[in-house]
Amino acid sequence: MNVAQKSLELTGIFEAEVLVELMLRFWQHPFAADRDFRNDLLERTAEVLRTALAGTRIVQDIQPQNTNFIVAVWYSEWAAIQDVLDGVRQEREAWLERVKRALPSCFCDPGDLLP
Numbered sequence: 001m002n003v004a005q006k007s008l009e010l011t012g013i014f015e016a017e018v019l020v021e022l023m024l025r026f027w028q029h030p031f032a033a034d035r036d037f038r039n040d041l042l043e044r045t046a047e048v049l050r051t052a053l054a055g056t057r058i059v060q061d062i063q064p065q066n067t068n069f070i071v072a073v074w075y076s077e078w079a080a081i082q083d084v085l086d087g088v089r090q091e092r093e094a095w096l097e098r099v100k101r102a103l104p105s106c107f108c109d110p111g112d113l114l115p
Helices: 003-010 014-026 035-053 069-080 086-102
Strands: none
Touching: 003 035, 003 069, 003 086, 014 035, 035 069, 069 086
16 A cells, blocks of 8 residues: 555544644644635545546655655645635745645655655
8 A cells, every 4th residue: 555545544534634633723724723624625635645546746756656645735725725816825825835844754755765
């Protein structure tokens, strides 16, 4: 079982909901308190992982089968704001940047981390 498969399995358990909420709250996402937003983000994350399992590269530096849960959450939010033009977009972009800066090892292929 590869990383993307394991990550997709994770989306179906309560702990994934907790992790998404913690990510949103810790890195100050403007919609962190919105339960519907969190649930939608988790559903979009599962869809991103299914897309990766079908062979689509989600981010440039990671092979599709190595797409992890954190990257899938990040990408789900990134994709969602591409057509957003309101003032909240900047706050959402700032959240994306904070996540990527805090967890850089999630945004590279696992093979690049091994000695």
